[in-house]
Amino acid sequence: MDGARDLRIVEDVETLKALADPLRIAILQTMSGADRRSWTAKELAAELGEPQTKLYRHLKHLEEAGLILVAETRVVSGILEQRYAVAQRRIQLGADFIAGTVTGSSEGQQATLDVVQAALSSYEQELVKALRSGRIHLDDVDESRRPLLMVADYRMSPDRAESYRRRLRQLADELEAEPHDPDGVPVNVLLTLYRLDE
Numbered sequence: 001m002d003g004a005r006d007l008r009i010v011e012d013v014e015t016l017k018a019l020a021d022p023l024r025i026a027i028l029q030t031m032s033g034a035d036r037r038s039w040t041a042k043e044l045a046a047e048l049g050e051p052q053t054k055l056y057r058h059l060k061h062l063e064e065a066g067l068i069l070v071a072e073t074r075v076v077s078g079i080l081e082q083r084y085a086v087a088q089r090r091i092q093l094g095a096d097f098i099a100g101t102v103t104g105s106s107e108g109q110q111a112t113l114d115v116v117q118a119a120l121s122s123y124e125q126e127l128v129k130a131l132r133s134g135r136i137h138l139d140d141v142d143e144s145r146r147p148l149l150m151v152a153d154y155r156m157s158p159d160r161a162e163s164y165r166r167r168l169r170q171l172a173d174e175l176e177a178e179p180h181d182p183d184g185v186p187v188n189v190l191l192t193l194y195r196l197d198e
Contacts, residue, residue, distance in 0.1 A: 008088035011097040013108050018065035020114030024058050025122040031086045038071035038083035123190045
């Protein structure tokens with residue numbers, strides 16, 4: 001994992017397509033976890049609760065896109081075993097690239113929408129898994145451990161809408177700049193705000 005670069009800015013449709021799957025997002029999130037170690041397909045399958053054979057195609061796709069790399073190869077009981085690691089600590093979609101996919105090809109537009117859907121689905125799956133396993137509780141007496149969940153539609157002035165967008169962008173920038181703390185607590189964030197044109 002020491003060879004991982006800090007930030008990968010995605011600016012091509014093929015990498016976007018590689019990210020457009022909830023299981024591949026879950027693989028990347030697992031591999032980017034607290035210990036940032038390398039993983040075998042068998043270890044990932046056990047962690048994610050998925051059949052090992054199902055993961056091979058996804059691992060190959062992520063490797064071909066340069067999102068993961070083979071960190072180690074060894075022979076175990078006559079079988080070649082590979083350990084994978086993330087190739088970057090964080091992934092960000094290039095703003096100009098995303099703007100181009102929205103106004104450009106239908107393939108780029110669909111890949112962008114697929115990434116959004118995959119990210120939402122992955123977040124939902126992780127939240128449900130944490131609730132069902134008892135790792136989080138919606139009614140936790142400790143307010144700092146209670147999930148903060150809000151879905152709402154508002155009408156406000158354009159100035160207020162821009163003020164909220166700026167403040168949320170600032171919060172997102174702070175989160176992105178937060179140094180990795182191997183002894184810290186895991187925190188999952190889904191942050192979104194969009195303004196509709198009428």
